Amino acid sequence: MAEGEFERSVSQTMKAQLALRELILSGALRQGERLSELAVVERLGVSRTPVRMALVRLEEEGLLEAIPSGGFAVKAFSESDIDDAIEIRGALEGLAARFAAERGVARGRLAELKDCLAEIDALKGLSDGSEESFSDYVRLNARFHALLHALADSPALMRQIERACALPFASPSGFVQAQARLPQSRFILVLAQDQHRCLVEAIENREGERADALAREHARLARRNLRLAFRDPSALDLVAGAALIKRPGRH
Amino acid sequence: MAEGEFERSVSQTMKAQLALRELILSGALRQGERLSELAVVERLGVSRTPVRMALVRLEEEGLLEAIPSGGFAVKAFSESDIDDAIEIRGALEGLAARFAAERGVARGRLAELKDCLAEIDALKGLSDGSEESFSDYVRLNARFHALLHALADSPALMRQIERACALPFASPSGFVQAQARLPQSRFILVLAQDQHRCLVEAIENREGERADALAREHARLARRNLRLAFRDPSALDLVAGAALIKRPGRH
DNA sequence: TTCACCCGTTATGTATACAGGAGGAATACA
DNA sequence: TGTATTCCTCCTGTATACATAACGGGTGAA
Numbered sequence: 021m022a023e024g025e026f027e028r029s030v031s032q033t034m035k036a037q038l039a040l041r042e043l044i045l046s047g048a049l050r051q052g053e054r055l056s057e058l059a060v061v062e063r064l065g066v067s068r069t070p071v072r073m074a075l076v077r078l079e080e081e082g083l084l085e086a087i088p089s090g091g092f093a094v095k096a097f098s099e100s101d102i103d104d105a106i107e108i109r110g111a112l113e114g115l116a117a118r119f120a121a122e123r124g125v126a127r128g129r130l131a132e133l134k135d136c137l138a139e140i141d142a143l144k145g146l147s148d149g150s151e152e153s154f155s156d157y158v159r160l161n162a163r164f165h166a167l168l169h170a171l172a173d174s175p176a177l178m179r180q181i182e183r184a185c186a187l188p189f190a191s192p193s194g195f196v197q198a199q200a201r202l203p204q205s206r207f208i209l210v211l212a213q214d215q216h217r218c219l220v221e222a223i224e225n226r227e228g229e230r231a232d233a234l235a236r237e238h239a240r241l242a243r244r245n246l247r248l249a250f251r252d253p254s255a256l257d258l259v260a261g262a263a264l265i266k267r268p269g270r271h
Numbered sequence: 272m273a274e275g276e277f278e279r280s281v282s283q284t285m286k287a288q289l290a291l292r293e294l295i296l297s298g299a300l301r302q303g304e305r306l307s308e309l310a311v312v313e314r315l316g317v318s319r320t321p322v323r324m325a326l327v328r329l330e331e332e333g334l335l336e337a338i339p340s341g342g343f344a345v346k347a348f349s350e351s352d353i354d355d356a357i358e359i360r361g362a363l364e365g366l367a368a369r370f371a372a373e374r375g376v377a378r379g380r381l382a383e384l385k386d387c388l389a390e391i392d393a394l395k396g397l398s399d400g401s402e403e404s405f406s407d408y409v410r411l412n413a414r415f416h417a418l419l420h421a422l423a424d425s426p427a428l429m430r431q432i433e434r435a436c437a438l439p440f441a442s443p444s445g446f447v448q449a450q451a452r453l454p455q456s457r458f459i460l461v462l463a464q465d466q467h468r469c470l471v472e473a474i475e476n477r478e479g480e481r482a483d484a485l486a487r488e489h490a491r492l493a494r495r496n497l498r499l500a501f502r503d504p505s506a507l508d509l510v511a512g513a514a515l516i517k518r519p520g521r522h
Numbered sequence: 523t524t525c526a527c528c529c530g531t532t533a534t535g536t537a538t539a540c541a542g543g544a545g546g547a548a549t550a551c552a
Numbered sequence: 553t554g555t556a557t558t559c560c561t562c563c564t565g566t567a568t569a570c571a572t573a574a575c576g577g578g579t580g581a582a
Binding site: 056057058068072089090 | 564565
């Protein structure tokens, strides 16, 4: 399939889902705002049926909530909602790491993980704050976590993890972009990479409990980044879905 | 709303969802079977739109899987899929118990849990195997777990737990019905109730790690019940959704 | 006999029409 | 002026019609 054909070949439902998700995460739709189907139809140029489909899926995804009297509204998240979502991801990634450690994994797959670590180590520009290094880091970090999730070799767990990561600020990549703007959180990158290394080591040594604990603690780095980002609004705006966060200070 | 009006007042989508779920769990639709929308329309008497809605929701629920070329098929689960689903529930309930323990809960809500325990203790007929005692136990056990989930006071976690319990054999009540038929698994009831008590105690004493470990181990009782039920087909048929389980023995 | 291709049937994806109901504005009354 | 009521508008839920793509049967050739 050629690149240019993508927009035409993909289903209208998928198009609506992607476009709506983008509108929600970018903050184009305000939190709590009710989504009129007709308005979305006009905005996206697809008919009501695929729009409805997309709305249902985005509700399951957690970005929308059903209004009792019918229809959907953009969800809003408090700081403790985010904390919990991160903790949930930690618990699930912890379980994945534990599965990998206790059940064992093929040598080749562990090598992939180690390659990923080495590539991150090779990113020398990170501490200089260059933009391209950071986007590389974002990509590699996402890949590391994807490999880790797959390592558990459990479709059910994979499903639940994907669900947990659907909330952008709960995903492993959620706050990484913001870190580029926060000098204080550069240090966290070093911690994160060391945790990555320890995690792989724990899995290799089949230390399930240790792998679990490390994965949980690793997820909690996202909470620290969140705290730092709250102090620096320009960084917070780099977080995907920041518009969904309920902030007491703002009206 | 009067009882009799239920069928008329509820939306067609909900009707279709409930009816389809029942058809799937009861085994009226075979695992792997593709669901033709038109066939469902004829069977349920509602039009394609609500049927499609229900199909999408049941896919998100995990009972159906999307076929790449379009449409949906009834999902099938291997023994290890079920094991994993139970372990995932354990991890999430463990997190809920940990939240409750570490963050503390109001005295009144703990009292509700204790009342529930006392009611289970009061079921004298359990060891005799009387049917009505068992259905009472099923109800009380479900209530205990619902109270426990709510104790964490975390909407995000509640959501994930509900999702995990959507698979009937992963839910806390999944194998309880089957236990009535299995003399060997009666003993498990005693263990379960003791774990319930220890769990409440741990939460009360704010022992987060202990509460977590207990909840996980408690979930694993479901695995033991599954193993026992596999040996006794008449008990396995009492498990909701047993028809979805892939069994190497059966063709 | 087996494989490949073609064509008809059927199912899904999409669009749209219609009905019932919720929500808001305007008006009448206290 | 405040409140209740009524009416109107818009929206959602549902049904159905249409187009396109998939699946299977059948026929032909190797």
